[in-house]
Amino acid sequence: MISLGQAMVSLDLRDLFKDGVALRIGTRAFDILELLIRHQGQLVSKEQILQRVWPDTIVEENNLQVHISALRKALGSDRDLIRTIPGRGYLLLGGEGGFVEDVGPEEVRTAQWHQGVLGNRLPAGVELVGRASLLGEVNAALSDHHALITLIGPGGVGKTSLAVELGRQRLEGQSSAVYFVALAELEHSESLLDAFFQALGIDVCPADPLVFLIQQLAQRSGLLILDNCEHLIDQVAALVEAILRGAPGVRILATSREPLRIGGERSLQVPPLTSPEPDATRDAILRSDSAQLFLRHWRALDCQVASTPDAELDDYSIDLVGEVCRRLDGVPLALEMAAARACALGLYQLVGSLDESMHLLSASLRTAPPRQQTLQASLSWSYRLLSRDERTVLRQLADLDGRFTLEQACNALQRATLSRSCVMDCMVRLATKSLLMVSAQGPFRFYRMLAATRTCLRLGLGAERASDALNPDPRAPDLPSSLANLHAARAVSVGPDGYHARHQRALAVGR
Incomplete structure (x- = not known):
């Protein structure tokens, strides 16, 4: 029997005992414990453990962490006998050879640095x-x-x-x-x-x-x-x-x-990335950041244009690229999604579809996070964090095209039965949360909504009006006990x- 603090280990019986009672720690966890014991306090790398315990299976590192946590829980007050050396592996401070000298703080800091x-x-x-x-x-x-x-x-x-x-x-x-x-x-x-x-x-x-x-x-x-x-x-x-x-x-x-x-x-x-002006020349469009990003993604996804240099694209196609960039306000995620859609629709149909189906644009990468799978999901990520009044103001402002002033916003929201002070506070919070873009002209401020946000609000979030009536303030505080x-x-x-x-x-x- 091997003593580990208050616990005893039998390698023959493959059991961990505490106060004479066998603790159930699982086969994999015991395999890890046995490996640590047999190395007599030496550092055992994560790769060594994974190869020994899961020789024929590819597993994630967090599986190892789960079993290490189970061992520490079983050891209770002696949990610190299993020492983590960050970035390197684990060692056991008590094994067959008796107590093992602790790892110096300098070695731990060096391992953490690397x-x-x-x-x-x-x-x-x-x-x-x-x-x-x-x-x-x-x-x-x-x-x-x-x-x-x-x-x-x-x-x-x-x-x-x-x-x-x-x-x-x-x-x-x-x-x-x-x-x-x-x-x-x-x-x-x-x-x-x-x-x-x-x-x-x-x-x-x-x-x-x-x-x-x-x-x-x-x-x-x-x-x-x-x-x-x-x-x-x-x-x-x-x-x-x-x-x-x-x-x-x-x-x-x-x-x-x-x-x-x-x-x-x-x-x-x-x-957002710079977008070409409506009357921009061909060269100006091709120099704009948003057009460069769109063309790069389009070429990467569409074999029809992959080998076509910019110089060989006709002027009408370049003008349509400029229009896509303006419609999407130079937002990189939207441009990437539009490039994927252009592969099937072509530029002409893509531009024609943006007014009615911009909210349906979807990611070109299957591995994109859920919040970036569609423009709708990207907006919903922010929308669900708003209060009911903020949602009301945002939806009403979607009816305003181009830039607008605070006065114009208040006039547009008269039918929402919200006070001017409430509208003002909501606009401040919406601007702070990047749902309204703010520009300055001397002492005055002007606001505008990104086209993708406006389209998603007009076409994709209509159902929220009904849900808001059932849920007065969906943003309830989330402060679980751990914090x-x-x-x-x-x-x-x-x-x-x-x-x-x-x-x-x-x-x-x-x-």
Whole structure:
């Protein structure tokens, strides 16, 4: 029998006992435990474990993490005997040879650094068009003592692509470690801290996960990319504020459809790509960023034009490309979807169909996230986060073509029985959430709605009118218990002063 803290292990019986009772941990979990024991406290790489335990099967790394978690749960108070070396593997601090000397903190930090530098958690990047200047501005802002940069803009405008490209450049230059935290697939804030641990390559279940996370980040000099924050905006804002206070050396680049609105944040707008003017020449159309992006995707998908140079496309086709770019306001996601549709319809029919079926445009990539499978889904991602009044104002504003003033908006909304102050507040929030584009002329502000947003509202979201009547405010707060104690944990780790009132209220609801 082998002693592991309060537990005993029998390799012959393949059982783990505690207080004389056999614990059920599963065959795979015991295989992992046996491998760790036989290495007598030496580091066992993840690849070694996967090859030994699943020799004939390809499994995801998270399967391994599930079994490690099961072993730690079985060990109870001795769970720390299984040590994670981030980016490398695991070791057991008690085995056949007795107690094994602990791994020094410097080795752990070195392993963590290399795991981040590898960048194996960055999603696949795409070649950017027309973003060189903005990319330089983001890089300069991160290097200019700004701890938090938030890239804001409407859905499909390319915020994630820009963030991934910046992360890739930093990895290639080995200027810092980069950790990508994907938030879009999180339905509840209770998984928020787990997403951070996963991005950092940490497989632990500490008693106080927030304090542990801040301690880990304080030991690292790197860039955290937080992608798609808008659906958990209050919880992400509270967590980021705690991280920046407790780990001031960390730099954070967030993508969101609205700012986090916390101290020290700098927001940078990611605009649509430039589109050609209605009377633009052939050369001007071909030089525009949106036309270059559309043509690149079209050639990649349509074998009929794949080998045709731009110079050989007739003038009418080029004019139609310019029209597509204007109709879609230079939004990269919409242009990519339209290019896929042009393969079957051709440019002439594509342009003719945009007024009535723009909301049906769908992704060319099967692996695109659900929110980017159609323009309808992209808008719905933002629409479901709105209050009932915000939805009402947004739908009514869809009847206004071109740019408009606040006065014109209030006149258009007279039939909605909303007060002027309510309309004004809703417009401010819609602009903040990138559902209204704002332009300035001296002291005046003008608003406009992207054509894709307007078409989707007019044709694709009519059913929402009925559902709103049944559900007065569909955006109920989502503050599960795992973040309910975030405020208290922050007080322990970074001090009680200076907390944004909005976050205090949000966290109080979770209790």
